[in-house]
Amino acid sequence: MGFFPKILASPSLVWVLAAMGVYLVNIFLGLYVAFRKKTVQNLKIHKWMFYAIAFSLIYFLIMNQTHHENTWMDYAVVAYVVAFVPFSKRWDVLAHALIAVIGLTLLPLLIVIQI
Numbered sequence: 001m002g003f004f005p006k007i008l009a010s011p012s013l014v015w016v017l018a019a020m021g022v023y024l025v026n027i028f029l030g031l032y033v034a035f036r037k038k039t040v041q042n043l044k045i046h047k048w049m050f051y052a053i054a055f056s057l058i059y060f061l062i063m064n065q066t067h068h069e070n071t072w073m074d075y076a077v078v079a080y081v082v083a084f085v086p087f088s089k090r091w092d093v094l095a096h097a098l099i100a101v102i103g104l105t106l107l108p109l110l111i112v113i114q115i
Helices: 003-009 013-035 040-067 072-090 093-114
Strands: none
Touching: 003 013, 013 040, 013 093, 040 072, 072 093
16 A cells, blocks of 8 residues: 555544645745735635644544544644744744744654554
8 A cells, every 4th residue: 555545544644634735825825925915815814724724733633542542743743833833923924934834844744653
């Protein structure tokens, strides 16, 4: 069985895959908002996309706890993305972007740990 079918067969890893897709789009939207057009509508879309990411990752923790057991690394990565990335928006735009990209690179770690 290949790598991608293992992800799709797991009921919890599908949520991480969905969060990664929305996260990638949200990073590009955030860059657009930061450097091109900062409107109220773009900021609302950016915020609601983050809510979708947070929901997906929290649901991943719930599903993973039901089928397997969460490790401290699962909690650490989800806490980083759900708590530290929004906290960093108070700082400089580039610092927030860098912290968000680090969060995106940590998400595949959740998949690798489970497989």
